[in-house]
Amino acid sequence: MWVVEMRAYMPDANGTGEEEPIGRISIHEDTNNDGVCDKTSVFLDGLNQPRSIALYKNGILYGGHEKLYFVENVNGKAGKMTVIDENYTQGGNVEHRTNGLFRGLDNWIYNAKSDTRYREIDGSWVKEKTAFRGQWGMAHDNYGRLYYNENWFGIKVDQLLPNTLRRNPNYLLDRGHFKHISYRDKLYPARITPGVNRGGEGAIDENGYLTAATGAAGAVAYRGDQFPPEFRDTALFCEPTANLVRMVHVSRKDGLLSGEHLMGEREFLASTDERFRPVNLFNAPDGTLYCTDMYHGIIQHKHYLTKYLREHITHRKLESHPRLGRIYRIKYRDNPRGPQPRMLGKKAVALVPLLAHANGWWRDTAQQLIIDSGDAAAIPALTELASDVSKPLGQIHALWTLEGLGEVNLTAISGALKSTDPYVLESAMRLAELLPADDAVTLLPTLTDLAGRSRSGAVVQRQLAACLGRLPSKQALILLNKSS
Structure with missing residues (x-):
């Protein structure tokens, strides 16, 4: 660590x-x-x-x-x-x-x-x-959507793969790429929270509880395999001023993300200790969740300290013991922790199967290690995994690992385009743009079929539109016009 x-x-x-x-x-x-x-x-x-x-x-x-x-x-x-x-x-x-x-x-x-x-x-x-994204911390989900926040809202998430809209220099409205999945939602601290910077300006209710986020940080999409299945479509963020961590259940409908707090008047994690200051969250190698706690009396920086909060700090003696930070593991009590990884020193080809691991930490790390190695010996295994429709998450990581090695190839893209998973199709179409022109053009019949599928959904249709605009063929532009 x-x-x-x-x-x-x-x-x-x-x-x-x-x-x-x-x-x-x-x-x-x-x-x-x-x-x-x-x-x-x-x-x-x-x-x-x-x-x-x-x-x-x-x-x-x-x-x-x-x-x-x-x-x-x-x-x-x-x-x-x-x-x-x-x-x-x-x-x-x-x-x-x-x-x-x-x-x-x-x-x-x-x-x-x-x-x-x-x-x-x-x-x-x-x-x-x-x-431009966020304020404190960043993460992504299984499909490459970036998660982030600012102090006054919980989680914002990209609806598209990064820089999809920015590729057109004439498109100036690229703010449409994101969606709030937790915005100014009511919080439920485990203790009264008068020690917030705007506490004297109505940010706390008549009972002394913070009403909405004022110091949100460290958004993460849970991608582990140690929690029960119902926790896997969730995202979390820290609220150190309210001494809590909020969980949001994430839904995907036709490619659009939304979030909902389903725990009633409770939080995923909340403390009665005023110095509990969770500021960041991470998916762990053992499938659990790590929570970084500053454990610090003062959370607000001096540039913004109001007279109200200064008086509270003095009254509560919050200047004492400033270096007691710690890191917590959050574990589901009825499941064992996953094994320690043993990836360092392994050849790249031995890491390829881990691109389909149930734990997102393993998939991300395997992808990065293979790319950092620069080992071309892994390309055949990566190409094979990219075509294995029984392992959609593995296909996605295999495709982007090939991209990281500079080895995107027609066999891998063609195999991935046989999938019925919209996010596999999305990555395959995005990376088809990197193929040599002659190879890319051979994909037009497949793309034409995708364009005609009424049930392919917004994820596929959005990326198809972006992809067709980049392929070097008049047929692609004709198909783009028909698809629109």
Whole structure:
């Protein structure tokens, strides 16, 4: 477990010493598989307000207070540091700087509080425009939809694969790519919550409870396999000012996502401890859910502290004990935890079956490791999996793994287009655009058949429209006109 520690955050109400370089990135290990980390080491220290990391090849991407770095991993210690972007995050205070570094299904690295994404192409890092998303944290679902939020709403999710609309430079209304699935919904804290910044302005009810999100963060789509089946179409977010985690049940109807709180006047997780500050959530390798708790009396940054909240902090003595953060595992009591992964050191071809694993963490990690290896020996197995209609999630990951290796091929795309799963068809059509022109044109009969299927649904029809506009054929444009 790699942990970013922003140890200088708000030690008191004045933020005294917040620029001190005492932040660090640490590594925690469970060496005997008893479920508890028993070995800890510091990978990199002396940092000024470290923000986020992403594991990448033989090191990590590290988002600092201003710059984005690649840091080599030399036996668990930081090696050479290379600046990837001098202007990763500039200006603004700690609440409004870029963070996230999330590797998406499409192999681009996305960020919250940002409209840029990154990718290494032929040995050079590319920085590209994308839609502006979120404030604190980022995740995705099984189909590559990005999940994010801002402090005043729970979860926003993309309705399309990233940058689908931005490919047309003349289309200026690309805000239509997202949907709120939890927006200003009523919360149910386990304790009265007067310690919120706008508490004196009507944000709490007459009984002293927060009425709606004011510090939402860390959205995640649950993609594990340890919870019961009814929890698998869910998303969650943290509300540290109300000391709770909210769960939303996600529905997909004709390609459109919506969310609903189905727990009545209860929350997925709520604490009576005012210092319980959940700020991020992660799908875990063992199928459970990890919850990062700042466990910090002060959650609001000094730039926005109202007189009301300062008085509350003093009254409740919330400046004391500022460095007691912890990480919780949330587990379904009646199911065992899944096994520890043993992926490092394996050849890429041995990782291909894991692209169809029931746990999304395993699928994502296998995809990233195969791509980072650059091993072309995995291409036949990936092509075969892309055609296996009995494993739709495996097909999706196989296709995007081929894309990450630069090896999208006609056999894989043709095989995937035989699926009846709309999201497999979506990825296959998106990646068909990367085929050589002669190969792409041979897919037109299949695409014509898809266009004529009245039950193919919006997921397929939307991507078909985007795909046809990119294929080098007059027939494609004629079909696009008929489909519209």
